[in-house]
Amino acid sequence: MxxxxxxxxxxxxxxxxxxxxxxxxxxxxxxxxxxxxxxxxxxxxxxxxxxxxxxxxxxxxxxxxxxxxxxxxxxxxxxxxxxxxxxxxxxARHKMECHVCEKNGDCRLQDYCYRYGVAESRFTDGGMLHFPIEDPNPFIERDYDKCIMCTRCVRACEEITVAQAIGVKDRGHHAQISTAFNGKLEDSPCVFCGQCVMVCPVGALTSKVSAAYHGRPSDVDKRVLTTCSYCGTGCTLELNVKDNKVVGVTSNRDENFSPVNKGALCVKGRFGWDFINSSDRLTTPLIKENGEFRPASWEEALNFAAQGLKKIKEEKGADSIAVFTSARITNEENYLAQKLARAALGTNNVDHCARL
Amino acid sequence: MAQEMHIVLKNRDKINPLDINDYLAAGGYQSLVKARGMAQEEVIEEVKNSGLRGRGGAGFNTGLKWSFSYNIKSDEKYVICNADEGEPGTYKDRIIFESDPHIVLEGMAICGHAIGSKKGYIYCRGEYPQVVDLLKKAISQAKEKGVLGDFDIEVRMGAGAYVCGEESALIESILGQRGEPRFKPPFPPVSGLNWKPSIVNNVETFANIPAIIHKGAQWFTGIGAKSYPGTKLLSLTGDVKNRVCIEVPTDTTIRDVIFHFGGGMRNNGQFKAVQIGGTSGGFIPESLLDTPIDFDSMRKIGATLGTGAVFVMDQSRDIVDVVTRISKFFEHESCGKCNPCREGVFRCHEIMKKINKGLATEEDLEKIQLLCLVMEQTCLCGCGQAAPSPILTTLKHFQEEYEQKLLPA
Structure with a gap:
């Protein structure tokens, strides 16, 4: 000491x-x-x-x-x-549009300007550079007119995701975060994990999925800590809820809350959540009768499936059935699925999408 | 009257730089043989006691720097010669190489022995392709003769970035990364190239080493200023008669440099100002010309010795215009890593342009002064910290020139 x-x-x-x-x-x-x-x-x-x-x-x-x-x-x-x-x-180089910025209320630049009473800049001679927004990817909005060149995105890309999709191009006042040869993100090694969005302290990098004025981080009613349902890894994420609707996903970087991923997510977990409120989403089992689907209860649907499987086993033998499981369920659930196949259905025809 | 004194340039115009036999005949590589017969600590002690301080601009005690690397156990250590020579108006390193390349190779090899390094790099500025060729020839001759022993030297070429003269940016550049300075500590002698102990010294610093080993520390301390002994190479430019490279003891005054060695003002002009140490050096008015050029005396008057560039201006020069051009240089050369330099040098240039065009007010002068003070205090590396110096020193010594250009109140 x-x-x-x-x-x-x-x-x-x-x-x-x-x-x-x-x-x-x-x-x-x-x-x-x-x-x-x-x-x-x-x-x-x-x-x-x-x-x-x-x-x-x-x-x-x-x-x-x-x-x-x-x-x-x-x-x-x-x-x-x-x-x-x-x-x-x-x-002086930051596009001041806090009133429509996705990061309003959750922006370090705003916080510190407030803390030190900096309302405007005296260093405006020479105006500000303008970086056009041209990236057509569906996930990450890159507005370098708001970038403060802290390079956290570059380091997160290199050190957390190990993609090295972005770096700094040019120098001095013209320095800018860029992919190699200033190309599109989708032509780069970017995997759209959004770790860059996670670490950006200002509004330069935001999610296109939660944009369009659904609700900014500061507007959300609650953040629900949950486990990503896309695969068995079990990453922790936070559903941002406003008016009882999911309006975004953020991650909790505290390893006490997020022991598996410490805030890191993949493209699916961070950006693939808009199905939750989709009108196309199935919320109840459906049974097809006479070429038409009708809603059914879980009990009825499970019974229907069990009867169908039983019938096939009796008519064609157990090996006419195969069980194919998904990486979206956990290891334990996969184990149970193969047990169902071997012990209940009586077949060794078991496979998994991750093997392919 | 003051005399030139040649330690670094002792073989200038006396030997063929492309023939190692000439250098050997002049006693070359004898100091390396002598050093290798000494214990590592002895060599370091000798250099430390000589009081030799870095000739690249920062003025750090060379032997002390070497001792930092020597004291660290490491499987690899590096000796790096900073030949980026990017300060506008500086051409002394080129003169050293073009007159006597082996004196630098010998100095590097002595350093290699002292700290326990087998690998040296010379980082030469990209604008000196002929020097790179010359160095490669000299290195291959030295290898052929076997004088370097197991010490290997490789030449790397810069690509034109000023900031790569800063030692940690230079190291990043050798590694193939963006030429951006690292934060310190750790300093390169502890953790430099490949995060191993690395000594980065200027060309002129290495060129002093053979003579110090040959003649001893005591001889060296008797030359020039007490706190910054030895000689200094100065490259004269601007409105001075003799635009030449000279080597003088460090207690020589600025006045002697300009009016004796420089031959006075060109075209019978009247002296107005001199900027010493390169673009980031301070401007010095007539009243301070009797200051000796050594590091500490220069610092006392708010100027720097820096690389030893001496840029002389006569009365026909518009100080505000000159400083505006200098601020454009820094806008172009900032690497963009730290906030105050990246944004600061750009805004400084914009405000200087406004002043130069006669569109500024007293408020703009206050604004640029504030910006410069904050840059000096907060920038990550020496580039951003020194960039405001020409503005601040001219605001101090030539304030009336700024005021003349302000809009009427």
Whole structure:
């Protein structure tokens, strides 16, 4: 343990932590854009800078280790001046359309501008660059007029999904997040998992599926923690519910809640949820009679299926039946399905979609 | 009267740079033999005691830097020569290579022995293809003669990015990544190329090593300024008569550099300002010309020695116009990694353009000053931290030139 002095108060902290971690352990909040617990450090947004007496430069807390005797101020006039200036520089290049932005109310840029009272930018000479939105993919909206270049999306793509679909192209003020040769996402190694959307602190990356003004993150009534039903992996996700309808899926990155996937999802879990409220969705079993389907109860439908199988077994033998199961059910359910085939139906004709 | 003193350029115009035999005949590679006969700690101690400080701009004690890498146990260590020479107006490294490439190879090999490295890289700027050819020839001659022993040197070429002269961006570039600086710590001597201990030194720094090993630390400390001993190569440009590369003891004054070695002003012009250390150096007015060029004296007057570029301006030069052009350079060269530099240099250039066109007000001056102060304090690397220097120093020393261009209140 080492002793550090933060805002005039002494704290004992482990010697192998950064200044940011030491602050967070002691409930001292530092603003960050590029920092992410699960990603490699970038140290590039410079929002977490703190002041240490006697040092002419401000220190980026997220990438600087603590040492015994370290003294810092986290909200000194110089620190606040720096943060305000950086915020002014960022909003000068940011398309300010909070009133129609999907991230309104859940945006770090908004939060910090509010915290430091930055209403508008003085650094508007030269206007702002405009990056056209041209990506036709059905899942991820990429509006780089709102991008603050924190590169969390690039690091999430590389480190969580290991797709390396995006990187930074060009340099300086023209730098932009891009696929190789600035092509479309669907022509890149992108698998549309949406981890980039998950980590984006502003409205640059949003879900096209939950867009169209269904309900923004700040509007949802509740977030229901549940397990994805697409496969047996068992990823945890959060259904965003508004007016008793699912209006989006987000993920919980806390491993206490999300032990399997720690917030990471695949394209199906993150974007394939709009069937829930679809009018085409089957909500009751159907039995076909005279070429027409009619609704039935579960009991009636199961009996109907059992009778049908029994009849075939009696007439054609057990091996005329095969059981084919799905990766959408769990291992345990798959086990039960093969047991049903072998013990009840009496056949070894069992197969699974994952084998193909 | 002040005299040039040649340590780094001792073989300039005396040997054929493309013939290793000339270098050997002039006593070349004897220091490497001597160093290899010494313990590693002894070599490091000698360099440390000589007081040699990095000649690339940061002025860090070279021997101390080497000791950091030496003290770390690692299967691989690297010696990297920074020959990116991207500061506009700087051409000393090219002169060193074109006069005497082996002196640098020898310095690198001595460093290799001292820290325990078998692999060296020379990162040469892409605009010097002829130097790359020359270096490759020199390396193959040295290998043929066997003078380097088991120390291997490879040349890598830059692709024109200014920021790749920053040591960690240079390392990223060698690795084939985007030329963006890393945050520090860890510093390259601890964790550099391939995250192994790596010494990045400037061409001129390595070129000083053979003489220090040959003649000893004590000899070196007796030359030039006490806190920054030795000589410094300066490349003169602008409105000065002799636009040449000189090597002078570090206690030489700026006035002597310009009016003695530089031969005074061109076309009988009147001196107005000099910018030393490259594009990110501060502007120095006439009143400060008697400052010695050493690192600490320059820092005291709010300027830098930097790479040793000396850009002289006469009274016909419009300071605001010059600074506007400089700010355009930084807008072009910012890598875009950190917020204050990426956005700051762009806005600085825009505000400078506005001032230069006569469309600015007092408020714009305050605005650019605030922006520059925040950039100096918060930018990730030396590029962004130093970019405001020309603006801030001219606002200090040539404020009236800015005020003349403001809109009437």
């Amino acid at each position: 080492v002793t550090v002095t933060i805002n005039g108060q002494q704290y004992q902290v482990p010697e192998d932590v950064t200044i940011l971690e030491a602050c967070r352990m002691n409930n001292i909040d530092l603003p960050t854009f590029c920092y992410d617990d699960d990603l490699k450090l970038a140290g590039s947004c410079r929002m977490c800078v703190v002041e240490s007496p006697g040092r002419p430069l401000l220190i980026a807390a997220c990438v600087t280790p603590v040492f015994d005797g370290l003294t810092i101020e986290t909200e000194s006039p110089a620190v606040i001046r720096a943060r305000k200036t950086i915020l002014e520089l960022l909003i």
